[in-house]
Structures are given as C-alpha cells and as structure tokens.
Amino acid sequence: MTEPLIRFEIPSRADRLCLLRRVVRETIRLAGCDDALADDLVLAVNEACMNIMQHADTGTYQGPIEIEILARDGMLEFLLRDYARPVDVTSIRSRDLDDLRPGGLGVHIIGEIMDEVNFLPPPEGRGNLLRLRKHIVTGVQR
Amino acid sequence: MTEPLIRFEIPSRADRLCLLRRVVRETIRLAGCDDALADDLVLAVNEACMNIMQHADTGTYQGPIEIEILARDGMLEFLLRDYARPVDVTSIRSRDLDDLRPGGLGVHIIGEIMDEVNFLPPPEGRGNLLRLRKHIVTGVQR
C-alpha cells in the first residue's frame, strides 16, 4: 500500500479553503507538479470541497472534510471524505454551459482538470468518499 | 471548544519533514505570524517531530504523527500525537550546552522558542501527546 503524502482535515467552513489551497499546493509542488498544473489541481480540489460545504446535507453539513493526497503509478490521487448523508450521484451533473447563469460550474471545472472523478463506497459505510485522479508526466518524488 | 486551524498527519519518516514544515508555515502565516516567528515555530515543531522519528519506541516507531494547530486566547498551540510507547518524561532533558558534542540540541531549541512544552495524557490512553504553546502578539485571524 502506498503511504499518502499527507492526510489532513479542515472543518466544513469557507474561511478554511484558503489554508486548504496552500496545503494542497505545497504537497503537490513537493511531489513534482509545476506551477500551471498545481494551479489547476488546487482549483479542482477547492471546487470539490466547496461542493461539500455548499451541498452536503443540503448545505447544512458542519463536520470535517478529510483530504488524503497520494502519489502512485504516475498519478496524483486526492481522496475527499465527508460524513454527510450519501449523495445521490445521479443528481451531480454539470449544467449546459451555453445556458448562461451563475453557478453550476464546479462539477464542470473538476471534470475538465481531472482525469478521473469517482464517488467510492466510503470505508465504514458512512459519508462520502470522492476520488480525483490526475496522471502526471513529471517524476514524482515519493 | 476552539476548532483547530488544521489537523494533519504524516508518516514517521524523515523525508516527510519538508512537507510538515511547509504545512506548519502556511497555517501559522495565515494565523498572523510574521516570517521571523514562523521560522522559529517551524523549527520547534520540526524538532519535536524529529524526536518522535528518532526516539519513539527507541527509534523504531513507524506509525503516524498527528499534528493539530489551534489559535486561541492569544496563543498558538501545537499538539503532536504519536502511538509509540509512553515516553519516560524524566529522560527528556536538554544536555549541558557547554559540553560540546553533536546532538542533544532539540529539546533545548524547543524550550528556547516555545513558552510552554508539556506532555499531556493522550486521549485514549495510548501513545504520547506533546503540547507546544506560544503566545503571539499579532492579531490572530480565526
């Protein structure tokens, strides 16, 4: 089993996204990401956390968000765990971008940046586990 | 209860200290530390983690090191948790610095930088919980 680069947790609060972004950035920079790729991955992870803050338990979720970052098989993997009610995966879809309206951009942005986006069965059957994966070309320091 | 700024965990491996330092630095910078204070606090937390890596279970500890950073009451608090055998607190002392020899500097450095250094009873009676505290003058953003 690959040891994660880091496991960390922030409360589900918008004022903690700033720190989340810095931790993600530092971690993936050490793992060999250049600035442009780091910008994109930070954005995608930020959007996924925003979605938990805004939509988990229909916006009332107050618990922690746990983030694990792994480097393996030429891939960076981000695991996002919450303890909210299981999401209805069919309800998560990007809107038609031609229909100009504010909102509805997060899922699309995540999909544009990441190579794989999947909800996995959460370890102890509670909450949600979102896995974001990105193949990277640079040598990743383990 | 004050919500921690962040909780994170790294494996007890020297090659992860680099990331530890970056996460601690970003967290306390956002909490209002200037560069000089951040340098010192990063050093102290690094030394405390080094001690776990080098001495916990007489140097064989392979488990995680959990770090929690809190800002409260004009203080930054760092909680370091491991799951090694309880340390004999009386064995932890700084050496006489006039006796020139390599090593034996970490505990002294931590004590110089921090205002309070205490081993607390660990939450579930396992492992060790080290608390480092530093009063800070700047306004801490919560």
Added chain:
Amino acid sequence: MKYDVAMENGYAVVRLQGEVDLHRSPEARKAILGCLQQGHHTLVDLSGVQYIDSSGVASLVEGLQLARDQQLQFGLVAVSEATLNVLKLARLDTVFAIQPDASGFPGPA
C-alpha cells in the same frame, strides 16, 4: 480579498485583489451588483486577482446578467492569468467583454 471602486472614463471600476473564493466572493458580488444597481456602467479590474473560484466567476456572471437586464455596459479589465485560466475552463472567456485596461472600452454612449 480586498477591493476598491473608482469612477473612470464614465465607468464604475471595481478593482478586486487577492483571492476571490467562496469565503470572500459575496463581498465582490455585492460591490459589483451595487454599482450596477446604482445605474453605473461597470468594469471589473482583475489584475490583482491571484485566485478565483467558481463562486467568484458566478459573481461576474451575475454582473453581466444584471447589466443586460438594465441595459448597462459590463466588462472585465486586465484579467490576470489565473483568472483567465478559470474563465477558459468555464468556457466563459468569450462571453465577457475583456480589455487590457479601462481605456479599451469606448466609454458609455
């Protein structure tokens, strides 16, 4: 994030700086919509924006929509690379009027 608002060449120019994220975009939104509600043609200067997320972009879209409703001009100025990257990902880079600086806009008719 911080912002200021200045009148320039007949436009209200809202200059955003820093990180426009879920925590801070409500302020940006209020500033932008406020200018439009007061009847100003409005530009948003994004030169100092190091980070913007979808909530920040949503505020810009809201501005554009309100401007259209009120028949006011609305545009983006000095879009930072970070911002342009996100606008492109959202396929909005061609939806907004974008100029290097405020003088690139003709001035209200």
Added chain:
Amino acid sequence: MKYDVAMENGYAVVRLQGEVDLHRSPEARKAILGCLQQGHHTLVDLSGVQYIDSSGVASLVEGLQLARDQQLQFGLVAVSEATLNVLKLARLDTVFAIQPDASGFPGPA
C-alpha cells in the same frame, strides 16, 4: 539539499544549499567529515542554506570536533540568517569560527 566541494585558498570548501534537515544532513555530514578525513583544512559555506535543523547543526559540531582531533582548521563561511538563528538558539554562534567569506580565513599555516 545539494552540495559541492571546491579547493580555495588552501581550504576544502563544502558549500551546502537548500534545506539541511534530518533527511538530508547525513549527506552533509559525510561531505564535511570526508574532507577532514582526507586531511584538508575545511570550511563550510552556508550562504545557500534556507533551513537547518539540529541534525544539520550536529554535523557541523562533528566537523569541529574531528578538526580539533586532527589539528586541522575548521570554520563556517557566509552563514545565512536562517542558519545563524539556529546556531544562536543552540548557543553555538560563538563556538565556531565564522567569516563572511573564505578570504576571511588566514589560510592554512
């Protein structure tokens, strides 16, 4: 961390760069002790050191001790602020011979 070794003014100069921590200080230690074991008067250039922890400082102390044993000269050169801060915390700033650059040392007798 990376390092290189050069001969300068009769000294072996070990130039350390980056972060000299528990993970990387064994390399620094080996480089420093290696020079001394080969009988060189040795200087350690620390201008490029952004971070040093107690294990890095311990390597410097080992160098000083070995130098004394072997009656070789040993000194620190261009000590970065980060390094000086740690040396002071360890009360070692007066123990080492420190000069702004290699020419500050008299050259081996």
